[in-house]
Amino acid sequence: MDERKKKISIEGVKKRFLSHDGKEVIALNGVNLGIYENEFVCVVGPSGCGKTTLLNIIAGLEHASEGKVLINGNPIVGPGNDRGVVFQQYALFPWLTVKKNVEFGLAYKYIKETDPSTGEARYRKLTKAEKAEISEKYLRMVDLQDFSDSYPKELSGGMKQRVAIARGYAMNPEVLLMDEPFGALDAQTRAQLQEDLLKTWDTEKKTCFFITHDVEEAVLLASRVVIMSARPGRVKEIIDVDLPYPRNQATKLMPRFNEYKNAIWENVYQEYLEVKR
Ligand SMILES: Nc1ncnc2c1ncn2[C@@H]1O[C@H](COP(=O)(O)OP(=O)(O)OP(=O)(O)O)[C@@H](O)[C@H]1O
Ligand SMILES: [Mg+2]
Structure with a gap:
């Protein structure tokens, strides 16, 4: 049994959208994920697999079509001061x-x-x-x-x-929800903001849910990396990143950093190929 306190609980979440021509799009199909208090979760997965949709559901901006989403044990019914969002x-x-x-x-x-x-x-x-x-x-x-x-x-x-x-x-906020926040930035600014985020997370004891397409960024930041499968999105695999905090750019020089990076990249790449097919 994991003794850590669950901050957010996602159980059997399914999300259907109706597209402009009346077709049903299943964005999420049975997502189960627990996010623990003060944990840093990074989510990776191919474009269109439902990452933003999942973040919006946690933010209370979208409702799940099926399933349960809880924060501190209570159902999420809308946006709240306990969650802060940085949009894509x-x-x-x-x-x-x-x-x-x-x-x-x-x-x-x-x-x-x-x-x-x-x-x-x-x-x-x-x-x-x-x-x-x-x-x-x-x-x-x-x-x-x-x-x-x-x-x-x-x-x-x-x-x-x-x-x-x-x-x-x-x-x-207690929970920071960030959707590819550093994606559009130059490498130097991104490196600086990654370190600031790690410090903020460490000193202000936040729970972070962070979407990125950059596997290296995910390994640098996350205590767990969630890999989502191609649409309809599900949690394919969760990898514990067992590298010590505080982390900084020098963490990337650790041999185990590259082992994580390669293993996750390999796994995510399979899903990209799935999208192409
Ligand atoms: N409001 C909407 N109406 C109809 N379909 C939608 C809507 N929002 C999202 N979708 C569909 O749901 C699926 C998941 O979209 P989402 O934005 O969650 O993907 P994503 O994983 O964040 O992708 P990316 O990495 O490109 O940002 C896509 O097929 C998208 O077309
Ligand atoms: Mg997105």
Whole structure:
């Protein structure tokens, strides 16, 4: 028996879509997966196998056609402050500045504090100064502190993606759901953001669900790599990545790193061939 606490539980999840011409597309067909508290799960699998669909279901943005999805033992019925999402396409508000984009979700965030006179717990919204402090911190992390008053259209694709990442972190959610967040970035920026993410995960004790098509990235970040099969998506295999944390770019030099990378790549490649057929 695994003694770790399950943060998210996905049981028998099936997802059907109706396409524009009325045909049924089965995106997920019986996905079972438990995600433990503070664990870093990476999901890999061929394009169209249902990775984003699964993330959207955990985010509460889509509903499963069949099956159960639980967070902390409760059914997921919609989006919540306990989960922060970095989307595959950055989804920024064009009419808001970079800073306001990062602070957007914070308007819905409440912090718990103790009433000094009664000793009871109470909730309050963040102050303007607190919001500004948070957005500054994370814009600095993604190296965009000098662009906080710019509008998204003034930024490159990679910069917009970094704003979306800062926005996801700023919510300080228990669960970070990230959909190929570093895919569109240059190699140096990606390496830097991978290390920042590993640090954030380590110090802020988050549960991460991270989709990537980059097997090397998956092995660097994940404590477990979930390999999905070609559509309709299922969990094909789960690989425990038994490399010590804290990890950084030097971890890639460990011989076992390459063993994991090759084994996972081989496995995923079989599914790519399946799609081609
Ligand atoms: N809203 C929708 N309506 C109809 N079909 C959809 C919808 N969303 C997703 N699909 C279909 O579900 C399947 C899975 O899509 P999904 O976006 O989850 O794949 P993915 O694994 O994230 O792919 P990629 O790696 O390319 O991002 C695809 O066949 C897609 O066409
Ligand atoms: Mg996707």
